[in-house]
Amino acid sequence: MPQADRNRPTHRLTRRTYSLTSRRGPTWPTLVLGTIAAAGFALVTSRDNSKKADALCAPPMSERDIREQLAKARIALDHEVATRLVMEQQASESLAEIHRMRTDLTFLKRQRDKSN
Incomplete structure (x- = not known):
């Protein structure tokens, strides 16, 4: 192979090693993290709503x-x-x-x- 061919980008691409990877990510950890995030959001939202309800139901001054x-x-x-x-x-x-x-x-x- 001539010296000029070794410096070409296509030559460098063919010298790399490639391996197969899965197209789908892990589903179980993603599901668990999504569930934890949803539960945290629900907890914060319910706390805010209960504070608002307490303020509305508070006895008059x-x-x-x-x-x-x-x-x-x-x-x-x-x-x-x-x-x-x-x-x-x-x-x-x-x-x-x-x-x-x-x-x-x-x-x-x-x-x-x-x-x-």
């Missing part, structure tokens, strides 16, 4: 608990309103300061340009 939650919500709302007012005041003060600084900057730039 007492009036005292409702009033406590309402009082906490009102306090939180008052705190948020006060915080928002302070933040808006600080923002307006910052904007006024920025406006004053820009005015001073333009004045100083004009003075510098006149002196040059």
